[in-house]
Amino acid sequence: MNAPMLMRNWLPVTAIFMLLLAVANRAGADSFQGSNDTETLTTTVLSQINITESGTQKLNFGMFVAGTALNYITVSPAGVRTFTGGIKLLGSGASADLFTVTGDTSNPSFSITLPGSAVTLTSGSYTMTVDTFTSTPSGTGTMSSGTLNITVGARLNVGANQHAGAYTGSYTITVAYH
DSSP states (O other), rough: OHHHHHHHHHHHHHHHHHHHHHHOOOOOOHOOOOOOHHHHHOOOOOOOOOOESSOOOOBBEEEEOOOOSSSSEEEEETTTTETTTTTTSSSOBOOEEEEEEEEEOOOOEEEEOOOOOOOEEEEEEEEEEEEEEEEEEEEEEEESSSSEEEEEEEEEOTTTTOOOOOOOOOOOEEEEOO
């Protein structure tokens, strides 16, 4: 068989095949029925948490006379001052820190983060450290009315024969929704 005759015989077959393929594709497209669904999206934006330290009640270990060995003064979140060793406490001036936290009124849960390591107090070139921070409430809670009071206490590490002076320092408390 010569080539022109072979081409003439295959041309109608190829055309019929292409036509059948096009019909099959169209029929397949028509027979597929898609499905749609519409979903509702929602979110809630809470009021931002604000924390304010009381202007009158700050963490204060009060006045004392240091002993001849390392000792500690602890102020609890309730403001109760205790001590160890040869320290002589003077007067009453000790207090826990008081913070007012405001936020959302929808009963969101929150967490309180206090320093996990010692904070340094200074008086000139002299230092003492404060550690073991505790709070009431402690750790986590629920802000049921949009306002919450947090009190914070800690332990003051008083060195042997600690140098006299007024010592100051600062620490960070974080309150966050979770």
